Amino acid sequence: MRDFLIDPLRLDSTAEPVILATRRQQGEMRRTDRHGHARGQLLGTMQGLIALGTDDGRWLIPPINAIWLPPHVEHEFVSHGAFHGWSVYVAEAACLALPDRPRVIRLSGLLNEAVARAANWPGGSLTPAQERIAGVILDEIAATPEEAFELPMPTDPRLQKIARSLADDPATRQHMADWAAFAGIAPRTLSRRFVLETGLTFSAWRQRALLLRSLEMLAAGNSVTTIAFDLGYETVSAFIELFRGHFGTTPARYFKRGHT
Numbered sequence: 001m002r003d004f005l006i007d008p009l010r011l012d013s014t015a016e017p018v019i020l021a022t023r024r025q026q027g028e029m030r031r032t033d034r035h036g037h038a039r040g041q042l043l044g045t046m047q048g049l050i051a052l053g054t055d056d057g058r059w060l061i062p063p064i065n066a067i068w069l070p071p072h073v074e075h076e077f078v079s080h081g082a083f084h085g086w087s088v089y090v091a092e093a094a095c096l097a098l099p100d101r102p103r104v105i106r107l108s109g110l111l112n113e114a115v116a117r118a119a120n121w122p123g124g125s126l127t128p129a130q131e132r133i134a135g136v137i138l139d140e141i142a143a144t145p146e147e148a149f150e151l152p153m154p155t156d157p158r159l160q161k162i163a164r165s166l167a168d169d170p171a172t173r174q175h176m177a178d179w180a181a182f183a184g185i186a187p188r189t190l191s192r193r194f195v196l197e198t199g200l201t202f203s204a205w206r207q208r209a210l211l212l213r214s215l216e217m218l219a220a221g222n223s224v225t226t227i228a229f230d231l232g233y234e235t236v237s238a239f240i241e242l243f244r245g246h247f248g249t250t251p252a253r254y255f256k257r258g259h260t
Helices: 092-097 109-118 128-143 157-168 176-183 187-198 202-219 224-230 236-247
Strands: 019-035 040-045 050-053 057-061 065-069 075-090 103-106 150-152
Touching: 019 109, 019 128, 040 050, 040 057, 040 092, 050 065, 057 065, 057 202, 075 092, 075 109, 075 128, 075 202, 092 128, 109 128, 150 202, 157 176, 157 187, 157 202, 176 187, 176 202, 187 202, 202 224, 202 236, 224 236
Parallel strands: none
Antiparallel strands: 019 075, 040 065, 040 075, 050 057, 050 075, 057 150, 065 103
8 A cells, every 4th residue: 555644755855854743544444565764653543453564573553552663664564443543753863862673662641642742733844842842752752661562573484484374373273393393493493593583482472472363353342252262272261361461451451441
């Protein structure tokens, strides 16, 4: 899809203000093709979920979070259902003090309000008051801790084969030895290299894939019971406890949370 939120020429121009912000609401799913730009991007949604992918990982972004993408990171994204989202694009020079890899952050009340104001600016040079608001946005991107919504992808082609299959169907019940045979790699090598390349053990990576898939299923309106059993959890309570441990609340309450 080539329907960009902002003219791509503006995203590569050094003549534009330090930040460009925009909002978009449409009644259908939004999908963008793989692309990149000279500006960094903070992308968020006001309802549902956004799934975003790069060469290095996959992320899910719920409404209480946003994802930061440094300049020139090739990415694509798709919304789960109708799209009601926003983006802030940061001039490349201003990104030097910001994180140098993609990360999901929690939307504070301050950041949420600053973005809402910036999205209503008419364009052109920023006033002194707008410059201060832009500074708040940059400070919040730099200082807000990362949250675990990433499914990091390995670089070894054999591990990528496993990871892509599991990401597509994390509920599959094959054991690690089966996956090793599937990819033509020794189980010990699989275990060791998975940690080296993703920072997670194979079992922890698989559990995160399941939990992220559960968010997609919640956003689609599936019941907690359906999700638990479809994803292979032995009991509903076991799924709820794992979900609470990772996301800090129960599945039933997750999308009812407001911004902090």
